[in-house]
Amino acid sequence: MCDGLKYLRGYINEFFRLRALAISKKLIVQFHLTSKCSMKCKHCYIYMNSERYQDELANELSFSWVCRVIDSIYNTAIKLQLDPVIEFTGGDPFLRDDFTQIIDYVKNKGIKFGIKGNPVFLTDELIKNLKENGLIRYQLSLDGIESTHDFIRSKGSFQKTIKGIQLLNQNDIPVFIKYTVSKLNQNDLKPLIYFLDENNLKISAFSVARYADKDNIDEMIYKPDEMKELFELLLDVYIKIFSNKTKNIHFLFKEHLWYPFLHQKGYIDNRLLQKMVSIENCYNCTMTKNIFVITPTGDIYKCRKVDASFLGNVKESSFQDLVYGVKHKQLLDTLQNSECRHCFYYNVCLGCPAITEAVRKNIVERDPGCFLYKSNI
Numbered sequence: 463m464c465d466g467l468k469y470l471r472g473y474i475n476e477f478f479r480l481r482a483l484a485i486s487k488k489l490i491v492q493f494h495l496t497s498k499c500s501m502k503c504k505h506c507y508i509y510m511n512s513e514r515y516q517d518e519l520a521n522e523l524s525f526s527w528v529c530r531v532i533d534s535i536y537n538t539a540i541k542l543q544l545d546p547v548i549e550f551t552g553g554d555p556f557l558r559d560d561f562t563q564i565i566d567y568v569k570n571k572g573i574k575f576g577i578k579g580n581p582v583f584l585t586d587e588l589i590k591n592l593k594e595n596g597l598i599r600y601q602l603s604l605d606g607i608e609s610t611h612d613f614i615r616s617k618g619s620f621q622k623t624i625k626g627i628q629l630l631n632q633n634d635i636p637v638f639i640k641y642t643v644s645k646l647n648q649n650d651l652k653p654l655i656y657f658l659d660e661n662n663l664k665i666s667a668f669s670v671a672r673y674a675d676k677d678n679i680d681e682m683i684y685k686p687d688e689m690k691e692l693f694e695l696l697l698d699v700y701i702k703i704f705s706n707k708t709k710n711i712h713f714l715f716k717e718h719l720w721y722p723f724l725h726q727k728g729y730i731d732n733r734l735l736q737k738m739v740s741i742e743n744c745y746n747c748t749m750t751k752n753i754f755v756i757t758p759t760g761d762i763y764k765c766r767k768v769d770a771s772f773l774g775n776v777k778e779s780s781f782q783d784l785v786y787g788v789k790h791k792q793l794l795d796t797l798q799n800s801e802c803r804h805c806f807y808y809n810v811c812l813g814c815p816a817i818t819e820a821v822r823k824n825i826v827e828r829d830p831g832c833f834l835y836k837s838n839i
């Protein structure tokens with residue numbers, strides 16, 4: 463067995479074991495502070511519903527509302543004995559004039575924060591300042607090699623992102639990279655990952671997530687065989703990268719169907735699997751976890767990409783009441799009664815309800831990329 467393959471086997475088992483533990487102790491809130499953005503990426507869900515987009519621009523939560531929501535997140539976490547983490551995002555959160563004051567506010571409350579943002583404003587000075595204020599990680603998007611990435615995002619964006627990664631690396635801020643995959647850019651995964659590796663860029667978490675939206679759905683959506691091909695392609699690159707001594711890139715296995723795929727390929731230790739499949743919602747969709755999304759207008763969702771996960775607005779009920787209210791309970795019951803409920807992998811997979819909703823218009827049917835239909839249900 464080559465070194466890369468041996469390392470990958472150990473890495474995968476440790477990844478699933480630790481991730482299930484880590485998430486269960488946190489209350490994670492992805493706070494979309496604004497829908498303003500200097501880019502107009504071809505796949506971006508922000509622009510898909512123009513009425514909602516206009517509403518988000520016109521009715522952004524004010525600074526005092528943002529502070530009230532942060533207080534409520536903090537109080538909820540204390541009550542539940544969870545560690546609060548806020549991920550500020552958008553759009554581009556730096557386009558809010560009061561972003562510095564918002565960061566001061568979370569710092570004074572002692573809440574850890576990350577940013578899922580754009581690279582445009584990143585400078586050495588800004589990163590140092592964010593680090594002093596408690597920034598724990600910065601997520602950037604890469605959607606292909608330079609020509610593809612710039613085609614999807616905007617000209618010059620690739621180089622700005624690489625520069626951003628270098629600056630974050632120099633300041634020891636963990637860099638998370640999100641790759642939104644579709645058939646448009648799938649073939650760029652390999653060359654892009656090799657590029658990052660050859661340039662010694664340190665990536666604390668590289669994750670690949672499928673494009674999910676109602677537009678262009680037929681051309682973009684992954685069918686079962688295509689899903690397997692995508693995973694095979696990724697495994698091949700990961701093995702090669704893990705053959706290196708440096709191991710500068712850490713890969714996440716966040717796509718829901720990874721777990722059944724890896725198990726069927728013999729990568730997962732059977733004792734670990736038996737334990738995980740017996741624990742309710744052990745690893746499956748983040749919608750079943752203490753993870754919430756707040757939109758610029760204060761709407762709360764379990765997942766930004768799932769309309770059916772709407773829980774209410776922070777101006778009408780407090781964050782605490784909404785996240786542990788009736789709607790949340792009903793949503794969890796709905797997921798628990800989905801078509802996946804009889805599947806052996808339910809607690810570690812559940813498919814992706816965002817993709818299911820986009821294609822099937824409900825969240826109870828099976829993920830269109832599920833390749834286990836006949837054998838497991």
Ligand SMILES: C[S@@+](CC[C@H](N)C(=O)[O-])C[C@H]1O[C@@H](n2cnc3c(N)ncnc32)[C@H](O)[C@@H]1O
Nearest residue numbers: 505506507552553578579603640642673674675
């Ligand atoms: C909305 S952006 C906000 C942060 C920042 N502006 C960025 O682009 O990274 C967060 C992530 O969602 C991804 N995203 C946007 N639209 C999507 C869609 N329709 N399906 C899946 N992911 C999407 C983006 O590519 C990005 O990685």
Ligand code: SF4
Nearest residue numbers: 499501502503506553
């Ligand atoms: S940079 Fe992010 S928020 Fe802006 S358009 Fe692109 S994906 Fe959407």
Ligand code: SF4
Nearest residue numbers: 802805811812813832
């Ligand atoms: S049936 Fe559901 S839980 Fe089972 S493998 Fe398919 S998507 Fe995952």
